[in-house]
Amino acid sequence: MEKIPSLLERDHTTGAKSAPLTGQIAPGTEWVFTDDEVIARRKWDGTAVLFTRIWPHTWSLCLRSTLRDVDLTIDPETNEGTLSPPLPRGFIPAEYDGNTRKLFGWQTARRLHALQTDWRYVLGPEATVTSPPPYTGKPLPEKFALSHIAGTTEEGEFCWSFEKFSDSGFHEPLHEALVASGTSLREGTYELVGPKINGNPGQERSHRLERHDIAESVPAEFWKGGIEQAAAAVQRLALVRLWEGLVFYHPDGRRAKLKARDVAELHRLEGATAS
Secondary structure (H helix, E strand, C coil), rough: CCCCCCEEEEECCCCCCCCEEEEEEEECCCCCHHHCCCCCECCCEEEEEEEEEECCCCEEEEEEEEEEECEECCCCCCCEEECCCCCCEEEEEEECCCCCCCEEEEEECCHHHHHHHHHHHCCCCCCCCCCCCCCCCCCCCCCCCCEEEEEEEECCCCCEECCCCCCCCCCHHHHHHHHHHHHHCCEEEEEEECCCCCCCCCCCCCCCEEEECCCEEECCHCCCCCCCHHHEEEHHHHHCCCCEEEEEEECCCEEEEEEEEHHHHHHHHHHHHCC
């Protein structure tokens, strides 16, 4: 999943660490207000998680990760790119931002790539699994739960295995969220939310994995009229329902986001301009 572009344009030519808003809609996002098929959904404020198949019968639960100070060099003859410094083991790149020199992607368990001969991770061609069964909530080894690797044994039995991702404190919230997910966990992207995640701005009472593409939607009449109406809708949703903002989905896969924090910055810019 690539980083979602903002609906509001930022000026990256200033050299500022945080590029300021220009007060205009970002080029290429006009479709949000012109195309009738667009759906606006809640933007969750937690930690992005990717549940994906990384080998034919192996799934991995990965956390969103950003590498900074990365340089991309393009060979003019082959048109192939080279990143420096080299990527960490287990990093799945998604998108490079040349303005900020940031590489966005996903981090799997680093040890996973050193265990390719282990039957728990790589299986023979006779193994067939189309979708993982629900996580049963078996006890977790201490500090070993951030990456969840799914596969089948040679006898066809399904297992969840755990490898240490890092020393961060996500393993307990993620364990609780997996238990709560039950049979609903399927391949795709989610937001890990809860009391111990990102300061819990949504005042959640438990840890959950919320799937992005089925998040609660907002009727078009509340935001379709333009950036002013959309900004007002985001501001209301942030105050009344504690939403971080809205993500706009186009049927062809395009997306754009409008965050309450950006709306507040836009209002400060408009106030400064007016005075």
